[in-house]
Amino acid sequence: MSNVPLPDAQATLGALLRRPYEYLQTKVYGGLAARGFPDIRPAHSSLLRYIRPEGSRVVDLAERAQITKQSMAYLVGDLESLGYVTVVPDPDDGRAKRVVLTSRGQAVWATLIELSQTLEDHCADLIGTADMATLRRILQDLSQALGPRD
Amino acid sequence: MSNVPLPDAQATLGALLRRPYEYLQTKVYGGLAARGFPDIRPAHSSLLRYIRPEGSRVVDLAERAQITKQSMAYLVGDLESLGYVTVVPDPDDGRAKRVVLTSRGQAVWATLIELSQTLEDHCADLIGTADMATLRRILQDLSQALGPRD
DNA sequence: TTTTAATAGACAGAAAGTCTGTCCATTTAC
DNA sequence: GTAAATGGACAGACTTTCTGTCTATTAAAA
Numbered sequence: 001m002s003n004v005p006l007p008d009a010q011a012t013l014g015a016l017l018r019r020p021y022e023y024l025q026t027k028v029y030g031g032l033a034a035r036g037f038p039d040i041r042p043a044h045s046s047l048l049r050y051i052r053p054e055g056s057r058v059v060d061l062a063e064r065a066q067i068t069k070q071s072m073a074y075l076v077g078d079l080e081s082l083g084y085v086t087v088v089p090d091p092d093d094g095r096a097k098r099v100v101l102t103s104r105g106q107a108v109w110a111t112l113i114e115l116s117q118t119l120e121d122h123c124a125d126l127i128g129t130a131d132m133a134t135l136r137r138i139l140q141d142l143s144q145a146l147g148p149r150d
Numbered sequence: 151m152s153n154v155p156l157p158d159a160q161a162t163l164g165a166l167l168r169r170p171y172e173y174l175q176t177k178v179y180g181g182l183a184a185r186g187f188p189d190i191r192p193a194h195s196s197l198l199r200y201i202r203p204e205g206s207r208v209v210d211l212a213e214r215a216q217i218t219k220q221s222m223a224y225l226v227g228d229l230e231s232l233g234y235v236t237v238v239p240d241p242d243d244g245r246a247k248r249v250v251l252t253s254r255g256q257a258v259w260a261t262l263i264e265l266s267q268t269l270e271d272h273c274a275d276l277i278g279t280a281d282m283a284t285l286r287r288i289l290q291d292l293s294q295a296l297g298p299r300d
Numbered sequence: 301t302t303t304t305a306a307t308a309g310a311c312a313g314a315a316a317g318t319c320t321g322t323c324c325a326t327t328t329a330c
Numbered sequence: 331g332t333a334a335a336t337g338g339a340c341a342g343a344c345t346t347t348c349t350g351t352c353t354a355t356t357a358a359a360a
Contacts, residue, residue: 014178028164078346095355220320245326
């Protein structure tokens with residue numbers, strides 16, 4: 001009687017988005033490991049995605065990554081101990097510090113972007129460049145429509 | 151000199167996929183909480199996504215969700231203690247057990263699907279039904295092209 | 301200008317969710 | 331009928347997140 005799980009949990013929009021997202025995630029972090037950055041983990045992307053060239057404060061990073069400042073502070077400490085970032089005092093605010101990428105941090109950042117591009121090119125090969133362009137366009141429209149922040 | 155973070159980590163395909171994915175995730179679990187299921191957490195979706203009406207074994211769930219059987223066993227134990235699933239012996243295999251949704255589990259499952267559909271409809275309103283259909287079509291093609299499993 | 305608010309971060313502790321490693325019971329294969 | 335494979339249980343660890351509290355400093359208000 002109870003044939004409940006069948007309108008297919010695999011056909012939701014969320015499921016469709018998850019598949020390529022996890023593919024990219026796996027390939028990117030695998031690629032980083034293969035290129036000499038085996039200690040960079042997915043959690044670190046919360047910092048790497050939002051850090052600015054001139055350095056960023058912990059609160060700002062936390063807010064953009066949508067996690068608590070304590071969680072971001074943990075990631076900063078972790079990446080600091082791994083040699084990817086340094087923390088320097090903020091010249092404009094005695095309370096604050098700035099998180100800055102070391103040269104190794106810049107290297108990992110550049111590799112991240114390069115891998116992302118390569119992976120996207122691979123996907124474009126699979127579905128065609130026209131569809132990839134359309135996919136990007138629609139996702140961008142959707143992001144915009146969802147608002148800059150919830 | 152070092153203007154490294156600027157080819158824009160926010161413009162990658164991964165970033166574009168993440169935005170709507172996290173939106174859906176937030177809204178779905180918020181919606182579940184609002185509808186009387188505040189104890190269902192995102193991690194539980196690894197089980198809820200793959201459980202079958204006739205019940206599923208832990209190893210099967212783990213394999214489909216791409217986590218270890220120990221991790222899946224943890225989720226099973228958790229959902230069992232919350233009253234969403236029960237574990238019954240597998241009639242065909244003395245070693246095995248079957249994880250089965252309780253009626254409350256079926257209720258949360260149905261609510262999950264309903265929320266997903268409502269959210270997708272909302273997105274379709276934002277970008278138009280034509281674009282939503284195209285988005286689905288392309289994501290489905292991409293999933294297919296990426297292969298059934300890595 | 302002093303007092304009060306808000307802000308940036310540090311520290312402590314806890315919890316969720318994942319992993320590895322080991323073990324037993326049962327089933328399948330030779 | 332023994333050996334290998336399989337489903338699951340148990341123990342322990344680690345990562346990543348959270349809440350709560352605290353200090354130092356800055357900004358706002360009196």
